[in-house]
Amino acid sequence: MKRIVIFGGTSAIAECAARLWVARGCSVFLVGRNAEKVEAICDDLRVRAGPSQKIGSAVADLNDHEKHAALVKSAEDELGGLDVALIAHGSLPNQTECEKSVAQTLAEINTNALSVLSLLTVMANYFEPRGNGAIVAISSVAGDRGRKSNYVYGAAKGLVTLFMQGLRNRLAAKGVVVVTIKPGFVDTPMTKDFEKKGFLWAKPETIAAGIVQAEERRSDVVYLPWFWRYIMLIIRHIPERIFKRLSL
Ligand SMILES: NC(=O)c1ccc[n+]([C@@H]2O[C@H](COP(=O)([O-])OP(=O)(O)OC[C@H]3O[C@@H](n4cnc5c(N)ncnc54)[C@H](OP(=O)(O)O)[C@@H]3O)[C@@H](O)[C@H]2O)c1
Known part of the structure; x- marks a missing residue:
């Protein structure tokens, strides 16, 4: 029975993943910033869980990096240890507003990248000495190539993807898996x-099923649904002198 901490546990995708994990007998600890939503999801998970499964939660704004280590400790204490971390929180920036405001651009980079890098580091340092564990984070196909319509979000996700690639290389020999999830468009x-x-x-259910399967298979990088791997392969290979003129 796996013990799973989910950061951004109120996300539509994370909620579906939590249900699937609970149905498989796992214990789950949700971290979200909206207390009401966190409680409602936990109540639902408790109804679905068996008597030996634990469902716990904490309320926190994940932009508050200082709290990350304490949140992991709370999850560990509540579940009696941790086997999997899913990092799922994020926001979709208003690209036009970001272009006018450095502060807004940096705030979005903070939410979508820096807070994720902080959690990845805390989780890596938790699992590394134990020699096991899985760190799963939701990046995006948007991180594969910068486009004018969403390059602030894309840059943040690209940073997460590259950071996870390095982390995977660091932890490969230590028994810890690092799984990068790259969804395309999801109805959430x-x-x-x-x-x-x-x-x-x-649908978020489809992406959640892909996340649960990717963790079970100890995958490295997973495009969800699968066909995005080929769409992004083409997009990444369009020469820059052509790409810069496209309206994407
Ligand atoms: N939907 C898509 O098309 C798509 C595509 C590719 C990747 N993704 C990624 O998938 C992940 C999940 O998103 P989703 O589609 O499930 O959307 P969602 O339902 O809107 O979930 C986003 C979640 O992030 C939480 N969040 C945002 N800022 C936070 C903060 N500072 N502290 C704590 N929680 C915070 C939100 O909390 P509140 O509930 O309190 O607002 C919300 O629960 C995100 O990383 C997103 O970038 C989504």
Whole structure:
């Protein structure tokens, strides 16, 4: 029975992943910044959990990096140890507003990258001496190439992806897996203002199932759904002199 801490536990994708893990007999500790939402999700998970499974939570703004180590300690104490960490929180910046405001750009980079790097470091230093564990974080296909429509978000996710690549290389010989999840478009509150039509849009349940499977398989980098690997392969290979003229 795995013990799993989820940062950004109120995210639609994370909530679906938590349900799948609970259905598999795991114990779960959720960290989110909205106390009401955290409690509602935990209540639902408790109904689904068996008597030996533990469901715990903490309320925190994950931009407060100073609290990260204490949050991991709380999760460890509550669950009696940790086997998996899922880092799922994030925000979708208003690109146009960011272009006008350095402060807003840096705040978005903080939420989508620096707070994630902090948690990755704390979790790596937790699992490394124990010689086991899995660190899973949700990056994005947006981090594979900068585009004018969302390069602040893309740059933050690109930083997370590259940091995780290095972390994976550091921890490979130590028995700790580092799993980078790269979803394409997902129908969640984050994308509420988008028109969601066509096969490129996935449900959070689909992405959550991919996350649970990627952790079980101890995968390295997983595009979700799978076809994004090939879409991004093409996008990454468009020469820059052509790419810079495209409206993407
Ligand atoms: N939806 C997509 O198309 C898509 C595509 C690729 C990658 N992703 C990534 O998938 C992950 C999950 O997003 P989602 O699609 O499930 O969207 P979501 O339901 O809107 O979840 C985002 C979550 O991040 C939390 N959050 C934001 N800032 C936080 C902070 N400072 N401290 C604590 N929690 C914070 C939000 O908390 P509140 O509930 O309190 O607001 C919310 O629970 C994100 O990393 C996102 O970038 C999403």
